[in-house]
Amino acid sequence: MTTVAVPAPQAIAGVTPAQTQETTVMTVWPSVAAYGIGRTLGQLYDIRMPDIYFLRLGRLLAxxxxxxxxxxxxxxxxxYIGTRYTLTNRRLIVHKxxxxxxxxxxxxxxxxKIEVEVLPGQSWYEAGDLVFKLGNVETFRLDGVSRPEAFRSTVFKAHQVYVGVKKAQKR
Known part of the structure; x- marks a missing residue:
């Protein structure tokens, strides 16, 4: 006879307190704009001359x-090379x-605070680097995040919840 472990009841389905268990919130893969050659190609693909209807040099190069x-x-x-960024309810992890x-x-x-820094060549891919700061000091960086504003928003919301719960527990 096989026994199945029944998960503990949760007040909100899928939500686990950070003190109890680390749970994955979201995983994203970096864009090819994370690599130097990808950014160089992005700059080439973004060339708009000549701009004749849909014919552009950048599109031909693409x-x-x-x-x-x-x-x-x-x-x-x-x-061994591939990278992904995983947001959990406790931290942000770079996996290889x-x-x-x-x-x-x-x-x-x-x-x-989290700033989005779009390097030359990344705008063509709709990508950017996420720069994490404590005060004015850069503490962490994620290279070439695809659609960085969406991921930035999710990470910042997780940050606010984590910090808010920690403050509430200290009281």
Whole structure:
């Protein structure tokens, strides 16, 4: 006879207190704009001259560099090399490789603001770097996050909840 473990009841489905268990909130993969060659290609693809209807030099270059772009795309998920960013209810983690080995992490109370820095070539991919700061000191950076404003918003909301609960527990 097989026994099945029944999870503990939760006040809100899917929500676990950070003191009880670390739970994944969201995982994102960096864009190819995280790599120097990806940003260089992004700058080339963004060339708008000549601007004749839909014909632009940048779009023609994008077609010409499809093989290079495919290599970059699969490089970012390659074994031992691929990177992903995981937000939990306690911290933000950079994982490497298929086995998700933790490379670096930051607790959600180790920053008080998150800035989006769009490097040259990243705008074509709708990507940017997330810069985490405590005061004016940079404490952490995520390179080439696709649609950085959406992820920034999610991380900041998790930060506010984590810090708020910690403050409430101290009282």
């Amino acid at each position: 077609l010409a560099f499809v093989p290079v772009s495919l290599v970059l795309f699969f490089f970012r998920v390659a074994p 490789g298929w086995k998700m080995v933790e490379d670096k992490a930051i607790d959600l109370d180790r920053f008080d």
